[in-house]
Amino acid sequence: MTVSRSLNQPETVSPATRRRVLAAVDELKYVPNVVGQGLRHRRTMVVGFVVSDVSNPFGVQQIQGVSRAARAQGYTVVFAITDGDPDEELRQIRALAGRRVDGIILSPVYNTPDAVEFSQGQGIPIVVIDYAMPQNDVDVVRCDTREASRELTRYLLNLGHTQIAMLSGNEKIVTAVDRAEGYADAMREAGMEPDVTFGDFSVEGGAKGTESLLRRTEPPTAIVTGNNFIALGAAHTARRLGVEVPSDLSIVTFDNARTDMVLDPFFTGIVQPVMEIAEVATDLLLDRILGRFEGRGRTRILQTQFEIHNSTSEKLTDKQRSLRKPT
Amino acid sequence: MTVSRSLNQPETVSPATRRRVLAAVDELKYVPNVVGQGLRHRRTMVVGFVVSDVSNPFGVQQIQGVSRAARAQGYTVVFAITDGDPDEELRQIRALAGRRVDGIILSPVYNTPDAVEFSQGQGIPIVVIDYAMPQNDVDVVRCDTREASRELTRYLLNLGHTQIAMLSGNEKIVTAVDRAEGYADAMREAGMEPDVTFGDFSVEGGAKGTESLLRRTEPPTAIVTGNNFIALGAAHTARRLGVEVPSDLSIVTFDNARTDMVLDPFFTGIVQPVMEIAEVATDLLLDRILGRFEGRGRTRILQTQFEIHNSTSEKLTDKQRSLRKPT
DNA sequence: CTGTTAGCGCATTCAT
DNA sequence: ATGAATGCGCTAACAG
Numbered sequence: 001m002t003v004s005r006s007l008n009q010p011e012t013v014s015p016a017t018r019r020r021v022l023a024a025v026d027e028l029k030y031v032p033n034v035v036g037q038g039l040r041h042r043r044t045m046v047v048g049f050v051v052s053d054v055s056n057p058f059g060v061q062q063i064q065g066v067s068r069a070a071r072a073q074g075y076t077v078v079f080a081i082t083d084g085d086p087d088e089e090l091r092q093i094r095a096l097a098g099r100r101v102d103g104i105i106l107s108p109v110y111n112t113p114d115a116v117e118f119s120q121g122q123g124i125p126i127v128v129i130d131y132a133m134p135q136n137d138v139d140v141v142r143c144d145t146r147e148a149s150r151e152l153t154r155y156l157l158n159l160g161h162t163q164i165a166m167l168s169g170n171e172k173i174v175t176a177v178d179r180a181e182g183y184a185d186a187m188r189e190a191g192m193e194p195d196v197t198f199g200d201f202s203v204e205g206g207a208k209g210t211e212s213l214l215r216r217t218e219p220p221t222a223i224v225t226g227n228n229f230i231a232l233g234a235a236h237t238a239r240r241l242g243v244e245v246p247s248d249l250s251i252v253t254f255d256n257a258r259t260d261m262v263l264d265p266f267f268t269g270i271v272q273p274v275m276e277i278a279e280v281a282t283d284l285l286l287d288r289i290l291g292r293f294e295g296r297g298r299t300r301i302l303q304t305q306f307e308i309h310n311s312t313s314e315k316l317t318d319k320q321r322s323l324r325k326p327t
Numbered sequence: 328m329t330v331s332r333s334l335n336q337p338e339t340v341s342p343a344t345r346r347r348v349l350a351a352v353d354e355l356k357y358v359p360n361v362v363g364q365g366l367r368h369r370r371t372m373v374v375g376f377v378v379s380d381v382s383n384p385f386g387v388q389q390i391q392g393v394s395r396a397a398r399a400q401g402y403t404v405v406f407a408i409t410d411g412d413p414d415e416e417l418r419q420i421r422a423l424a425g426r427r428v429d430g431i432i433l434s435p436v437y438n439t440p441d442a443v444e445f446s447q448g449q450g451i452p453i454v455v456i457d458y459a460m461p462q463n464d465v466d467v468v469r470c471d472t473r474e475a476s477r478e479l480t481r482y483l484l485n486l487g488h489t490q491i492a493m494l495s496g497n498e499k500i501v502t503a504v505d506r507a508e509g510y511a512d513a514m515r516e517a518g519m520e521p522d523v524t525f526g527d528f529s530v531e532g533g534a535k536g537t538e539s540l541l542r543r544t545e546p547p548t549a550i551v552t553g554n555n556f557i558a559l560g561a562a563h564t565a566r567r568l569g570v571e572v573p574s575d576l577s578i579v580t581f582d583n584a585r586t587d588m589v590l591d592p593f594f595t596g597i598v599q600p601v602m603e604i605a606e607v608a609t610d611l612l613l614d615r616i617l618g619r620f621e622g623r624g625r626t627r628i629l630q631t632q633f634e635i636h637n638s639t640s641e642k643l644t645d646k647q648r649s650l651r652k653p654t
Numbered sequence: 655c656t657g658t659t660a661g662c663g664c665a666t667t668c669a670t
Numbered sequence: 671a672t673g674a675a676t677g678c679g680c681t682a683a684c685a686g
Binding site: 658667669 | 672673676677678679684685
Binding site for chain 1: 671672673674677678679680
């Protein structure tokens with residue numbers, strides 16, 4: 001009817017009726033039904049964001065980034081939280097497909113191809129963040145986590161450490177493997193034997209792994225941890241066992257929280273441009289939604305940052321140590 | 328058609344056809360269009376969550392809580408972030424109304440009644456969290472922040488402090504006023520003059536306020552801060568000015584992050600059961616959505632927790648001080 | 655047990 | 671410049 005025109009193409013309607021319509025709209029507090037519009041236009045102006053974990057500050061910033069970028073383009077975002085369960089991930093993606101979202105941004109649990117395939121099979125554009133998806137032809141926005149891990153390990157090597165262990169997350173998760181491999185790269189380059197333990201991306205996982213490392217007859221003097229939770233567990237455990245960080249044990253990590261949120265940033269480690277990842281991903285997605293781009297999957301690799309704080313120190317010989325910290 | 332029945336009321340259709348239908352569904356990868364269902368049923372199975380700030384860990388946990396509780400009941404959640412702008416808040420609520428969400432949970436910017444009125448005027452049930460809304464007849468889930476603030480201030484008084492200042496947030500925000508009043512209550516009870524500065528709920532706000540407090544000829548020995556951001560700014564500024572926390576200056580606060588996310592929880596203060604607030608709010612909302620309750624607004628006040636960490640110490644006399652910390 | 659009719663709210667198309 | 675017809679995908683109600 002004329003109402004629709006008055007609201008969507010005001011020029012095509014006479015000023016007089018337009019005024020009358022707008023007055024009535026105001027009077028009746030009429031709000032156009034976007035569901036109806038969606039049905040008619042076959043687009044919902046909604047994008048879905050599937051993320052495994054929001055308890056991690058990492059996930060939070062992604063939410064902010066996607067949310068901001070999407071809103072700027074007039075899109076609404078619905079979030080689906082998978083709690084790290086791949087079945088739930090697929091279920092959530094089905095649900096989004098049912099809602100006929102115009103596109104999906106996925107931070108996958110594992111790098112299995114099913115979720116992406118499903119979405120693409122439904123004709124819904126999808127962009128993956130954080131992980132490479134070798135089995136899918138899909139847009140990916142991520143950092144080179146393996147290279148970052150190598151850099152991180154080299155930093156410890158340069159400090160003189162030789163007993164460096166790696167405590168990573170669940171071996172099924174790509175990130176855990178990538179970071180372990182970057183560490184292994186650096187170790188082998190330095191002519192040393194990698195020493196990797198896969199566990200769990202959690203405080204408990206970090207605590208458990210660290211305990212067995214420190215109980216060895218020759219414990220490591222430095223640990224590369226797979227993420228901030230593991231680092232936290234490691235630091236707690238070290239303290240509990242009377243091992244001082246950083247003087248007795250250096251710890252480096254990934255995915256630190258924003259440093260402006262803590263009084264004393266403690267962990268030295270790699271920081272990812274989380275917000276930017278989310279924004280770039282949203283842009284790539286909108287390219288496809290709006291038909292500005294069609295073609296094979298694009299990959300965008302963003303730079304990480306290396307932040308030095310207080311969880312690392314030079315490796316001291318026993319002699320140096322006894323001099324500096326007399327009993 | 329029969330497809331609909333096969334999927335929604337499988338009993339009412341013969342096993343044979345049902346099998347055929349399900350086979351076809353599988354074959355064609357058919358996913359029912361929830362948008363169409365929404366139009367037909369006049370319900371979308373979506374609830375909106377309007378929150379002002381997600382950079383605060385506080386907001387994050389609320390997201391988790393709402394998300395979990397809603398999902399458990401089969402509802403999807405769309406998040407709307409207002410960045411603390413009341414105009415944006417109203418705009419987002421209009422947008423949610425346009426999407427015909429079945430209900431709204433609102434963590435308001437100010438306690439102006441417009442947003443709630445609008446939502447209720449549209450026939451959309453709404454529940455407010457965190458703040459009292461004296462001008463609206465609406466369900467509210469919150470803590471007694473004024474009482475908590477009183478308790479917090481008493482703690483400082485019991486430590487022997489007499490020069491206690493309060494650094495709160497934007498005076499337009501209810502929380503800022505409530506917390507200031509709780510502080511003032513405790514001070515007056517103890518026969519002292521309240522000393523409140525309203526500023527901004529941010530690190531910068533805390534820094535600025537603390538600087539002018541500490542530059543006084545008789546600076547306070549303790550500060551009650553309006554939230555964790557202000558506390559952070561206060562601690563940074565104190566350190567910059569060579570004032571040691573907690574020995575020279577005690578700081579207490581509200582809305583700390585989960586203590587399992589930091590290595591050394593530093594600030595003594597009030598912790599709200601954020602997740603629980605979100606869950607209770609979702610329950611109240613579903614009561615109304617599902618018609619299980621209609622009537623005047625209900626209020627649920629949840630208990631806060633008081634956590635003691637390392638940002639406070641007893642007030643020492645100058646003599647005591649010189650004894651303990653010889654120059 | 656299955657098919658038909660009709661309408662949820664909207665906007666494109668065509669007719670006036 | 672406005673109105674009428676039509677269909678987006680779905681299901682309640684009614685026929686068969």
